[in-house]
Amino acid sequence: MTYSVNFLPHNVRIEVDDNESLIRAAMEAGVHINASCGGSGVCGKCRVLIEEGKVEGGISEHLSQEDQEKGYRLACISEIVSDLVIRIPVESQVDTSRLNKQAVSRHTAKATYSNVDELRQDGLFIPPVEKIYLELDPAVEGDNQADVTRIINHLRLNHDEHRLTMSLSLIRRVPDIIREGEFNITVTIARPVRKDGKNLIVNIEPFDTSDRNFGIAVDIGTTTVYGQALDLHTGEVLSQHGEFNSQISYGEDVISRIIFAEKDGGLEIIHQKVIETLNKIIEKILKKAKIGRHEVTTITLAGNSTMTQLLLKINPSYIRRDPYVPASIMYPPFHAKKIGIGLSSHTIALVYPGVSSYVGGDIIAGIMASGMYRSSELTLYMDIGTNAEIAIGHKDWMVCTAASAGPAFEGGGVKFGMRASAGAIEDFAINPETYEPMIITVGNKKAKGICGSGLITLAAKLLETGVIDSAGKFNQSLNTPRIRKTEDIWEYVLVYKENTQIDRDIAITEPDLDNLIRAKGAMYSAALTLLDEIGLGVKDIEKIVLAGGFGSYVDLESAITIGLLPEIEPEKVTYLGNGSLLGCKINSLTNALRRDVANVVNMMTNFELATTPSYMDHYMSALFLPHTELNYFPKVKARLERLRK
């Protein structure tokens, strides 16, 4: 159910979902309401007048009895339950007109989902491991072919299955299983990548178990490992769970993990750590979905090249040493149990191939999930994180590269940086006259810090209102106590300590902004360098796919304003979420993808930015908001000029 909300005096109307909070609706509409506490109802600043309709809640000790009777409510704790007309108290007429001019509604990217029905329609809903129930003729005098031969002949004659093979360890179990099931058995067949490859029979069970066929998809992130349990019969995600990668205790980033792995016994330890994490996740998702371990026939995993090599216990040392060589980019299917994964001995593990030391299987998985390799539109794929991986291309060619962006997008190197968990400032607006903030936190809790998407919006809004300049420096002449110098560092106070969870003022500092500029600069210049190398420009990009942990919450306008994304229509940007996990899921549902993956990896040209001379120039030019070359961002330029008039 949706309701219409009209914000006065701006006269901005927006459609919102049932039970949305009023302050989020205002933020979405681009309407400023002073709000310091993040939406937890404790600062009492977000007082609004309900002129028509009604809300649920909205009343606290911070609202006087008189105001309550007049119809005022606190926007942050008011739930929308009808069509509304809301009036925002403003401090002056100037305020009103500037606020109105400022109003820019939020555009987050549309999410892409894989569509099982589509796969089914195209005849591509063929999991890499399938189950088939067989009612064999029992062995009798005159028909005493070998047990294995009986199975293979039956599959050939009745199921059009060919090029079948079986491992020795399975053959060992056949004679007893076939008789336990009285010649009624279910065979599990692992499909080859190429159609003319071998179909490997990996398991045989007595009687009919063909409706119990499950897969697991896993993204092995440097920080977090996510897993999903999939029903390979319906394509449904049955359960999912994420855990911190317990390798973290041996280093936050891939380089420190590699250094640890180089120590005596280190590789074994760090390999075991990720296996532990993986097994914890598997246990949880199987329990939640009521699946037995022996019912999981396949697990698809993706990670960056270092995570992949540590998962597989392959010395990652040469990844971090010039000339940065991974052990392999392709890995054969193997038995999951072989590397210690807590699944049955017949479960087949598939690992996404990568391209280079710094463009790994996680990116390839995301590219597969995005479908860009099938599209004729020139697509820019960006995985935003500590390591910025970028691919550009379409069905005929593809190039990729990776840049070290630094941890700013993930809350690192930012004084009050944090992950996008409860209390993280995730959205922000600023009154262009009073410079008072409007703050929304994850979970509407009292503020604790700033997450990556919040940081981007913060920087954009501070830039738009002239609080900072294009170099990320504060305008020290503005008349607000929120801009101040603490310990020789300029900062803007977002939340005073009484409204925080941490009993300290939460501010954004010049070094924070500097780190953000470096991160976005690395990202943008990597894309620009790639485009340059292939003789194209930003204007040629027809589509952008964003992947990465926080992408779904990023306000696209803000991301463009700070020069993280090139200028593009918001509707041309789609958000993939965890592309690596999504790619693993799709791989579990359609074996056809595996040949495409090999093709993508083979056609992908990898550029090493370190050895691409133009990169450093592009990077230096990108260390401004939005960019040294404002002509790359004509609309941002125009808007900034208009706002600051």
Next chain:
Amino acid sequence: MTYSVNFLPHNVRIEVDDNESLIRAAMEAGVHINASCGGSGVCGKCRVLIEEGKVEGGISEHLSQEDQEKGYRLACISEIVSDLVIRIPVESQVDTSRLNKQAVSRHTAKATYSNVDELRQDGLFIPPVEKIYLELDPAVEGDNQADVTRIINHLRLNHDEHRLTMSLSLIRRVPDIIREGEFNITVTIARPVRKDGKNLIVNIEPFDTSDRNFGIAVDIGTTTVYGQALDLHTGEVLSQHGEFNSQISYGEDVISRIIFAEKDGGLEIIHQKVIETLNKIIEKILKKAKIGRHEVTTITLAGNSTMTQLLLKINPSYIRRDPYVPASIMYPPFHAKKIGIGLSSHTIALVYPGVSSYVGGDIIAGIMASGMYRSSELTLYMDIGTNAEIAIGHKDWMVCTAASAGPAFEGGGVKFGMRASAGAIEDFAINPETYEPMIITVGNKKAKGICGSGLITLAAKLLETGVIDSAGKFNQSLNTPRIRKTEDIWEYVLVYKENTQIDRDIAITEPDLDNLIRAKGAMYSAALTLLDEIGLGVKDIEKIVLAGGFGSYVDLESAITIGLLPEIEPEKVTYLGNGSLLGCKINSLTNALRRDVANVVNMMTNFELATTPSYMDHYMSALFLPHTELNYFPKVKARLERLRK
């Protein structure tokens, strides 16, 4: 060097090799010399007169000074060192003429050898596992492809090697090995059966080891296991060794082994036993040939279906139970170490496929070694042993069956039966007047017993001289003390105890002959039944291939006389020796064979004699010497008539 020997008064001339003993030359020529002790010089009966030329030795205490001076020598201890004219003392004129008529020279079958040069000429000398030395370009800035990619690309571009793949465990070792060898490495590649299959890189070593590529061929017999070490570079057999299968302590035959395997823990124990035997052999042949375990890239094994299943630790229970079903007939290549074989983790094991519970991989190996699957001649393949396996066919079709012959051919069920070791009576002739024997033992040692080939000749000669009738019963009216009744059983004394090693008279008894008749009857009737089923007759057979432990020593004429082999020209019979071992050797030298093996197994039609109604009739008719239906053996019939006139 060969010499000519003329035996008088028979005037039979024969060419013999240097250093041959005179008694063996006489036996070969079909000339009778009384000899009781087996050729050890102790009975003194084999006195002959050297009329021309000279011999070495021939003198013992059993020869008087006078005889020595006259030129007499003991034939059994005389070595031929020049052309000779020899006179055999005879007891009467009749004797001479009959002896002369009797003279039938020995024809043993020609041996078949695999010819490496032939394989080389045909471009087929391609071992299933090859080594290639690569000098890779080192990884540098601008060429930092993944290590595995570098190897695969190099093989593709410089060695025309495609469809390459590598296991996870090898990928793990690549980064360090490639750098240890400073980018100079030797790759070991296991070939697929089909040309369009995958080439599996199974090992990588630093630097050039391509000239150290060795294979092992193993015949896993129920009784004996034989192994050979092969140089896969030259095709040479470098060493070989046989050991009793130490499973023997759990039963002599396959059925008792299966029964043991059915006990709790029995399969594991009996599996370990054959692995122990195998490892003992491997250790010996590698030591002898100075080969390191890691230098062995492939091992090919063959055995009957039970031996194969026990080797691979597959429950053999259903092999012995109606309807006699083996677990599998084909087995995939696997890592030898996986089943406990004491070789490196990269050594690939190949196991010969079988056809049914009683026609196993050993027979298929022999058929491959015989080349009959490439021939257009209708060939009868017989593996003579406790289990008689028979195949008939040529390049377009093939049928096979197995019969239980009983242990007579291997010395079992025979009162003085023994294996063909020192002291075993291996050849025999009989004076048709005096019924005195001419006996030759293995190694010319004092007699200890009778081996399989000796038994066949014994029966034939006794039949030819009328000592036994066609039912195998003794002619009790003959005037010789050698035919006698002991403990109610009729027998013929071969060697009196003073000339034996065992201090007992060695005799052949009616029950012995009965067992032999059953064994040869089973063998012959199996062949006849097969021929019947495919609408052919004995006369259609163009070639016979004999395989099995004792085949090389069998006198073909004798084998035909007793009705073990159908009547055929001796030159059409070839002897393969241990066909199973030979087949394994050839498989180690030419990978092309593996596709042929699959074709042979697929085109082979197996007949179960138990369910083939005509078998019992054929068997009953075959329980005579040579056969109830003498028309099957026209030449034998004619000779018997002539001899007994």
